[in-house]
Amino acid sequence: MHKFLRSLASLKLAIYLLAAMAGLYAVAAVYGDMEIYSSWMFRLLMAVFWLNLFSCTVLHLPGAWRISRRKAKADFAGSGYENIAQAENCSQDEITAVLKKMGFKMDTAENEQGICIFAQKGKASLFAPHVLHLAILIIIIGAFLVSFAVSGAVICTDGQKVALPSAVAAKIGEGYEIVVEKFETVYDDQGAVDNWVTTLDLTKDGEVVASGQSMVNHPLIYKDLTIYQNSYKYHFLLSLEGVNAEADGVYSLPEDLAVDVSDDLTLIAHGLSDEEVFVHVRYKGEEQTYTLILGEPFAFKDGISMEYGGENNYTILQIKYAQGSKVVFLGFIIACLASVMFWSSRYREIYLRQAKDGAWQGRVYCKSPEIMRKMKEDFETNLRGK
Amino acid sequence: MSSLQLPILWAMLCLYVGAFVLDVYQFFQSNEKVKKAAVIVTVLAVAVNGILVVLRGILIQGLPLNNGFEFGMCFALAIGIIYLILLKKFALSQIGAFIMPISIALSCWLLNLDMSVNPLNPSLRSYWLSFHVTAAVIAYGTFAISFGLAIAYLLREQGKLQKMPEAEVLDEVSYKMVFVGMPFLTIMLITGAVWAEYAWGTFWSWDPKETFALVTWLVYAIYLHIRLMRGWRGKKTAILSIIGFVAVIFTFFGVSYLLPGLHSYIS
Structure with missing residues (x-):
């Protein structure tokens, strides 16, 4: 199972899928072929992409979680440590103060051999790709649900009462009606059209269940039902x-x-x-x-x-019933969060140890060699200036 | 005040051309004086670009992000500001020779656009527009810089233009630009989708512009995956950065003129 998951989560597959999607979308956009987005090829591509992302997240997220939960270990046998000349006369408190100043979170472990400090920074960046993957998974699920949305238009004049479009009524249930109180064109200070506004009530079996205004960019939302200001006609x-x-x-x-x-x-x-x-x-x-x-x-x-x-103006309202919209919004919020997490500093670690009556030794780690070098320099500079 | 736009735009174009000439001149006559002059002219060009943006903002009484003209001048400003930040942060003299042509091309294009102030269509009167277009301006600005650096890298790697910064530095900064721009591109796509849901009743309508914005996102996603996970660097990622920016340009210009759709109002 694990082997299957690994092959499904492969980076090579991900890159091929991303390239295939980019190519397919570009060709479809240039030729104006909208049918491609409802073709089996498109659905298969999206399904494999979803599985690839899902496997990747399942496989790698626990690893990132384990790294973020790392604790200090009293390890005096591990290799890769170098003596830190600048820390020669430093106490543990002074070193932790320097690390704290550099924004690190620390944990210490002590035994009869000496003391070990483990410091971490940039945990958010460890999770950023996984959170973004999770967001895309949620957005795809939401988009799949939204693909079952139904919609239809109703045309009404002021004071008119109309039933919901039959496709929408079949989903939400019978008995719903829209009562248009007023349709108006709102103008700004310069006399240009600011918006078109329909004031309406949504009723069920004669009882008002929602009321308000539907205007361009501000639809009226009631549960999974959204009422958009779609168009209008002036009549006299x-x-x-x-x-x-x-x-x-x-x-x-x-x-x-x-x-x-x-x-x-x-x-x-x-x-x-x-x-x-x-x-x-x-x-x-x-x-x-x-x-x-x-x-x-x-x-x-x-x-x-x-x-x-x-005037006897008509307003044309688009009524949509979609169950996945909230799921898509959730995915969007998580994707924005992931984007912010990407800007946090890269994940980095500092391991320090001091054997009893010995000198401070340390090693630093970051995926980027440039950051690793700079981090080492900064740490030594801060120790010098403590 | 509206009539001030054209002379300011001309001044901006002349200064960008001046900065470009000085940047190119550094390849032949590299001394501190020329270098300093190039930086000063670039700062002036960006300042004039900023004045144009502020003036337009006063004219429309809001953020100037509503049409092709306003987007174009903000795009040029973003490129200029990011370039100046890079100049300060990294030793990247002469790189302007690869960045300024983008600003010059944008300024020339702006000269051909209608600068009059017209009332906005009600569907564009949304605060989502500000988030969506601001994110686009920053993302495209960083990608433009990454593109310039990628071209410089390819030339430097071939042993040409030895006076330029080290190839590794160009490669690293080009990558950093993509890394900074990608989250903005993600936010641009998301805010655009949310806005479309509120305005048109659908998150995604496979409109040519949004489709090509997604294609751009996919290209840069490939770039980041192969760079961060596979460790690819240098020539291959430089080529991908160039492909990514070609996608950006096609999304902005190509789609607007060749494949009109819901976003056709920008042209």
Whole structure:
């Protein structure tokens, strides 16, 4: 089992997988082939990558944990120690003070032969790659769960009540409805569009279970359900009288789209302000634009009258039901933590020993020879200046 | 104040060109005076670059990280600042000859962009944008330096440009740049995904720009694995650093112009 795990955790395999993924994604992006991401090849690649990461973490994390828990051992037989000239007249307290100043955490062991000090620094960097691997494992699991997400759009005007899209209702259960209180466009100080905001209630069997606003970048979240502000359409209510019995009535005119009211009457509306609308009228081959004011009837021609009844805007909400989102977020938080851990100093150790009536001896360890050399120099410099 | 942008940009370009000329001149006439002059001109170029960033920030009343122009000038500033830090920390004179061309190319590109201040699309009015783009600026800045050092390493290793620092130093600092930049690239991808989830309802949509950002991340992940675990150094890792930066450039320029998608607003 251990052998199998080792082969699955191999670095060679990891590098081949990373290269294969980079190549596959680059080709898919250049050719705009989105189907590749739902192909068996992609899924197989991700599955093998997950197993590779998982095996690597299972195999190496305990080792990092053991190193981080290392304690001082009264070892006077071990080789690799050198005499530290600068520590000749130093007491144990003075040496530990220097190590403490250098940011090391220490442990001491003593027996009849003498005293040993073991100092460590940069433990976080020992765990950083494993924590990042763990984060990627969690993100892949989350992404797998999110791939089962369902979504759909609903279109509503102010005050309207609509059921959730059928695919979403099938997952979350029946009885849920969205009640749109108001849709509005919010402008900033310069008059540019700041956001589109829908104020709504989510109800279940008539009871409000969540209420609030959904806007771009700030969706409304209720359990595994997320409601996004997806799109909108401006509509304007216009009542017509005197055209004919069939055409008379109230119209909801979409902005800038021509609506044929009768054979010889076409209307195009364009919003001007909260209380005014431009109406471009094509009537019997003639064209003219008028400004209609909210609530004020306008006598057109041939006994036809119009009255602007206010905005009747539609909001388009995207409703998503996804169970893995929280898992992905957890993975992201751990990945950010790992990124910070990478910036902590490299792991390093100092072993010191002093046999009874003998001189201080020591050895330093770090994977980077450059850091090891510098650490030795720093330690000696600090001892000199103690 | 908006009209000040163009002259400042020209001044920045001229200073970067001046720094480059002085850096190249050091290969022929290496003395302390030329070296000092190169550093002073570089500091001035970076300072003017900083003034441009501050001015733009005042004009838009926020962090200038919202479009291609703003990203480009911050990218150039990041390269300049990181380069100056390296100059102070390591004995890396003449390296500017390999770094400054990137800043010059960026400045030339900026000259061709629209500098007017336009209102932001509501989907870009998010604090995630600041985290996402700041992380990108730092990551790409470090990768640009690593790329310059990798080119310098390859030339030095071939026995050319003997006046440059030791090949081992170039290799080590190039690696360090990748090591510093990689966590920022990870944060850039994560903040981008979180933002996409809030704005568009999906963490990942395989948009060409995000896909190539992931490809870049994978290339640098290979770099770090083979360097740290396999102990590969020198020529092989230098080539990987160059490939990584080509991926960065393609993500930033290539995708914006050739493969437009959700990020196409940046161009």
